[in-house]
Amino acid sequence: xxxxxxxxxxxxxxxxxxxxxxxxxxxxxxxxxxxxxxxxxxxxxxxxxxxxxxxxxxxxxxxxxxxxxxxxxxxxxxxxxxxxxxxxxxxxxxxxxxxxxxxxxxxxxxxxxxxxxxxxxxxxxxxxxxxxxxxxxxxxxxxxxxxxxxxxxxxxxxxxxxxxxxxxxxxxxxxxxxxxxxxxxxxxxxxxxxxxxxxxxxxxxxxxxxxxxxxxxxxxxxxxxxxxxxxxxxxxxxxxxxxxxxxxxxxxxxxxxxxxxxxxxxxxxxxxxxxxxxxxxxxxxxxxxxxxxxxxxxxxxxxxxxxxxxxxxxxxxxxxxxxxxxxxxxxxxxxxxxxxxxxxxxxxxxxxx
Amino acid sequence: xxxxxxxxxxxxxxxxxxxxxxxxxxxxxxxxxxxxxxxxxxxxxxxxxxxxxxxxxxxxxxxxxxxxxxxxxxxxxxxxxxxxxxxxxxxxxxxxxxxxxxxxxxxxxxxxxxxxxxxxxxxxxxxxxxxxxxxxxxxxxxxxxxxxxxxxxxxxxxxxxxxxxxxxxxxxxxxxxxxxxxxxxxxxxxxxxxxxxxxxxxxxxxxxxxxxxxxxxxxxxxxxxxxxxxxxxxxxxxxxxxxxxxxxxxxxxxxxxxxxxxxxxxxxxxxxxxxxxxxxxxxxxxxxxxx
Numbered sequence: 001x002x003x004x005x006x007x008x009x010x011x012x013x014x015x016x017x018x019x020x021x022x023x024x025x026x027x028x029x030x031x032x033x034x035x036x037x038x039x040x041x042x043x044x045x046x047x048x049x050x051x052x053x054x055x056x057x058x059x060x061x062x063x064x065x066x067x068x069x070x071x072x073x074x075x076x077x078x079x080x081x082x083x084x085x086x087x088x089x090x091x092x093x094x095x096x097x098x099x100x101x102x103x104x105x106x107x108x109x110x111x112x113x114x115x116x117x118x119x120x121x122x123x124x125x126x127x128x129x130x131x132x133x134x135x136x137x138x139x140x141x142x143x144x145x146x147x148x149x150x151x152x153x154x155x156x157x158x159x160x161x162x163x164x165x166x167x168x169x170x171x172x173x174x175x176x177x178x179x180x181x182x183x184x185x186x187x188x189x190x191x192x193x194x195x196x197x198x199x200x201x202x203x204x205x206x207x208x209x210x211x212x213x214x215x216x217x218x219x220x221x222x223x224x225x226x227x228x229x230x231x232x233x234x235x236x237x238x239x240x241x242x243x244x245x246x247x248x249x250x251x252x253x254x255x256x257x258x259x260x261x262x263x264x265x266x267x268x269x270x271x272x273x274x275x276x277x278x279x280x281x282x283x284x285x286x287x288x289x290x291x292x293x294x295x296x297x298x299x300x301x302x303x304x305x306x307x308x309x310x311x312x313x314x315x316x317x318x319x320x321x322x323x324x325x326x327x328x329x330x331x332x333x334x335x336x337x338x339x340x341x342x343x344x345x346x347x348x349x350x351x352x353x
Numbered sequence: 354x355x356x357x358x359x360x361x362x363x364x365x366x367x368x369x370x371x372x373x374x375x376x377x378x379x380x381x382x383x384x385x386x387x388x389x390x391x392x393x394x395x396x397x398x399x400x401x402x403x404x405x406x407x408x409x410x411x412x413x414x415x416x417x418x419x420x421x422x423x424x425x426x427x428x429x430x431x432x433x434x435x436x437x438x439x440x441x442x443x444x445x446x447x448x449x450x451x452x453x454x455x456x457x458x459x460x461x462x463x464x465x466x467x468x469x470x471x472x473x474x475x476x477x478x479x480x481x482x483x484x485x486x487x488x489x490x491x492x493x494x495x496x497x498x499x500x501x502x503x504x505x506x507x508x509x510x511x512x513x514x515x516x517x518x519x520x521x522x523x524x525x526x527x528x529x530x531x532x533x534x535x536x537x538x539x540x541x542x543x544x545x546x547x548x549x550x551x552x553x554x555x556x557x558x559x560x561x562x563x564x565x566x567x568x569x570x571x572x573x574x575x576x577x578x579x580x581x582x583x584x585x586x587x588x589x590x591x592x593x594x595x596x597x598x599x600x601x602x603x604x605x606x607x608x609x610x611x612x613x614x615x616x617x618x619x620x621x622x623x624x625x626x627x628x629x630x631x632x633x634x635x636x637x638x639x640x641x642x643x644x
Contacts (some may be wrong), residue, residue, distance in 0.1 A: 110475050235494045238486055242472040242535075248424035250542075251462030251490040296476035297485075299497055333447075 020300055023293060027307035034036045034311045035090060038318045041084045043325065046078060054078040088211035089317040089331070090310035091219035092276045093286075097309025098227050098302055100283025101290075105237040105298065106258055109166035110346055113283030114147070114269040117173035120278030121180035122150025123270045125205045128184050132191050140218055144270030150176050151266055153320035159257065205332030206279030208317055215275040222271030227306055228266050237261075241296060279332045281339020282309055282316075355516030375400040375577045376421070376546055378446040383413075383420055383601075390416045392601040398547075398579045398594065400449075403572045405588040406581040407612070408598035409622055414581035415470070417598065418548045421579070422467040423445055423454060448546050448577070462490035466539035468549040473531075474523060480534050481519045484509055487541030509540035515566055529606055547571060549580040553587060565591040589613055589637045597621060613637045619644065 006303045040046045050070055056062045057069045058079055069075065102112040126146025157172035158164045181204050188200045204211070236257050239247040248254045278315045286309040287301065294300045313331070316338070320331040376398040383391040398404035406414050419425040423446075431554040448452045449599050453461060465488070487509065498506075510516045511551065515533040521561045523534060532552060536547040539547055553561040553567070565587060572593070582588045588595060588609070597605040599621045605612045615626040618639075625642040 056464075105476075108475070122567070232495060233621055235489055235492075235496075239489050241474050241476065241478060241483070241486060245419065245424050245467070246472055246486075248458075249422055249465075249467040250486065251459035253458060254633060291477055295482055296474070296478040297482050 011168055020294055023300070023304055024307070025113075027304055027311070030315070031090065031307050031311045034314045035086055035318065038086050038314050039078055041318055041322060042077075044074075044077060046074065050074060050079055055083075070344045084213050084316070085211045086206050086314055088208045088215045088219050088275055089313045091216065091223045092208065092272045092279065093282055093313025093316075094306040094310040095223040095227055095268050095272045096279065096282040096287035096313075097290075097305040098223075098230050099269055101287035101298070101302055101305045102230055102233075102237065102261055102265050103283070104287055105240055106261055107166070107169060107171055108240065108243060110288070111166060111170050111284070111343075113278040113281070114265065115278055115283060116170055116177070117149040118150040118154045118180060119266060119269045120273050121177040121184065121204075121274035122146040122148075122153075124184050124278045125150075125180045125187075126270070127274045128187050128203055132187060132337035138221075139274040142270075143274035144267050145161040146180070147266040147273065148263065150180055151262060156231060161293055178248050184306075201330050203277040205330035206277040206335075207320075207328075207330045207332075208276050209321070209328055211275065219272050219275045222268050223306070226268040226271070230261065230268070231302040231306065233257075233261060234302055237298040237302075253352070277330075277332070279313070281335045281343065282313055284346075285339050285342040286312060288342070361637065373397065373447065374449055375402075376404075376446070376579065377439070378421055381420055381446065383416055383425070390601050391420065394415050394598070394601070394603050396421075396579075396596050396603070396606070398546075398577050400577045401572050401575045402593035403568050403578045403580065403591060404594045404596065405592035405609075406579060406596050406598065407585065407588055408604075412598040413601040414598055415550050417602075418550050418579070418581055422455075422465060422548050423458075423461055424467065424608065434558065459490045462542060464544060465546045465548065466542040466544035468535050468539045468547065468552055470550045470554055471573065472535060478523045479519070480515065480521050480523060480526070480537075481506060481510070483523050483534055484515075484519075484537045484541050487538040490542060505543060506537075506541050509537040512540050512570065514563060529556045529563070532556060532560065532564060533567075536564070540571075544576065546577045547579070549578070551581050551583055553584060561587060576631035585613065585618070585639050589639060610637060613639060 028342065036048055036051055040048055053062065053067045054070050054075050055078070056065055056067050057075070061067075062069060067333040096114060099119075100217050103114065103117065104110055104114040106112075122297045123143035123146045126142035126144070126149075129138055129146075130136070134177075152161035154169065154176045155164070157175065158169040161168045161172065184203050188203070201207070208215070234349050236247075236252055239250045239252045240254075287305050290301055290305045290308055294304055313335070316334040317331045320329040320334045323329065369588040376396065376434075377393070378396045381394045381396075382389065382390055392419060394413070396404075396406075396417070406417065407413050416425065422450075425488045448464060450462075453465065456464065485498055485502060488498065489507060491505075492499065492502060499525045504607065507516070507519075510519055513536040513539050515530070518530055518534060521530075523531065526534065539549075549568070552564045556564065561584070568578050568580060569591060582592075592609055594607065595605075595609055596603060597612055597617065604621055605617045613628060615628060618624075618626045622641075623644060625644040627642075629638045629640065630636070631638050
């Protein structure tokens with residue numbers, strides 16, 4: 001998730017931190033510690049050292065370090081149950097935060113994120129349809145197609161309403177989002193077996209409860225490849241700060257750049273949603289929180305948003321599975337509980353400028 | 354060519370040689386949904402001078418600047434007043450002899466900077482960071498700010514008289530301060546041609562004079578300056594050359610004293626104009642009355 005970063009001795013450049021680049025290693029450390037600690041939390045208590053031993057053994061360092069492997073049961077808890085789930089949460093959180101930051105800059109809309117503009121619901125719809133058809137291998141592809149379709153619909157609906165303004169985009173996105181969510185519910189109930197409502201909830205509110213190492217590979221791989229590529233486009237996104245005309249005057253091919261980046265965002269959203277369902281508010285609030293530290297320029301904002309988003313979703317998911325133990329909440333409820341007030345604050349601040 | 358009330362003819366397009374120094378735009382036309390916004394407009398702006406672009410609201414000043422900047426492609430609409438049967442030479446916009454539209458975007462952004470009207474952002478951005486955006490055309494898209502970029506940004510801030518704003522946030526600035534920052538951002542591009550869309554709009558008189566002072570200094574450094582202006586007296590006191598647009602056509606072009614005359618201005622603006630002479634500078638001062 002870290003692009004090649006040079007010039008770690010940059011002076012402050014007027015941003016809020018005296019050494020902004022130090023934030024990256026700090027955020028990376030916070031993420032590693034978060035993942036380690038989150039694995040120890042759950043119905044059966046595990047020690048941090050046990051987590052370390054299990055990871056080292058599976059990575060093949062166990063012998064070299066002279067560590068004793070865990071018992072099969074405890075090792076399974078770390079490596080088969082909790083680790084894939086937590087790493088998937090981290091990858092999804094990182095990816096959604098980057099998507100949100102990119103969309104906010106490209107559309108110059110502080111309210112843009114994959115969830116609000118309908119990409120996540122569209123991706124869920126694509127995923128559910130493919131699962132119903134019984135071809136789970138196509139899951140990420142279908143989710144991508146759903147995300148692109150929803151984005152195209154939302155933007156053309158916003159355009160049909162007149163000039164594309166932030167408010168119109170959000171309204172159009174909400175309409176598309178609700179439509180796709182209703183379609184997801186309908187499709188699942190149509191094919192209902194037993195407790196279909198759980199499945200509906202996990203697609204619409206998001207959940208990483210059933211994550212496996214395959215989920216880690218898909219979500220993590222997408223974040224490493226697409227997230228890194230998106231994070232490298234900082235200068236292009238910077239050029240959009242004062243709008244399309246200013247970007248064009250700075251030598252950016254505005255339309256091409258916008259479409260390539262939006263398709264990258266849709267690809268990444270599709271891959272993430274196919275593993276986690278649509279989780280709201282991560283893409284919306286994390287970039288805003290990170291901007292408070294980094295300012296609006298993207299070279300630091302994008303990687304830092306990714307790291308912060310990863311830690312955020314790891315903890316949100318930990319809350320979701322522990323607060324009402326043994327019941328589990330869809331993680332989207334936790335992110336909404338934190339994110340909705342922040343969203344309201346953004347709306348309020350937007351009106352008071 | 355433009356028919357109507359021109360007292361100073363626009364130069365015949367065939368004679369605008371590609372060896373012309375400064376900006377030479379020939380026969381620019383532009384329409385939106387079939388409505389002609391610019392009709393066969395030709396403009397010359399010499400280097401080291403401030404050229405003012407005048408005209409009533411909707412006369413096409415902003416569109417012309419955007420087309421010249423290459424952020425809006427010029428179409429070659431069939432000009433109703435032009436010789437329709439004759440195959441016209443393609444519209445060309447050259448700067449120091451080089452076809453601006455043929456330049457790669459980034460290269461063009463190193464030659465030419467555009468200062469828009471009222472460009473704003475909701476994002477938290479420091480003034481220095483905003484000015485550093487002007488360095489984007491000068492560096493690889495993957496690179497961060499180099500020491501040279503920061504030095505150029507500082508120089509631009511000083512030239513625009515905005516150095517004390519460097520650490521402020523753009524969203525907290527007054528209109529005049531924000532205008533200085535936008536000028537500094539354009540200067541950080543180190544352009545040889547700068548196009549400004551009403552740089553004095555909404556500014557108090559001191560800020561207006563400050564902005565025009567910056568433009569004069571740029572011209573003194575050999576930069577070609579083209580500014581769309583509303584205030585005819587400001588244009589009279591600052592500009593070297595004027596181009597007057599009306600209804601998307603060039604009505605008059607030439608030195609200040611030839612364009613700012615009642616016979617040219619009155620039909621365009623629909624007011625009575627008296628031209629006086631400033632007692633100290635000798636430049637024209639205009640007074641208006643309803644006709």
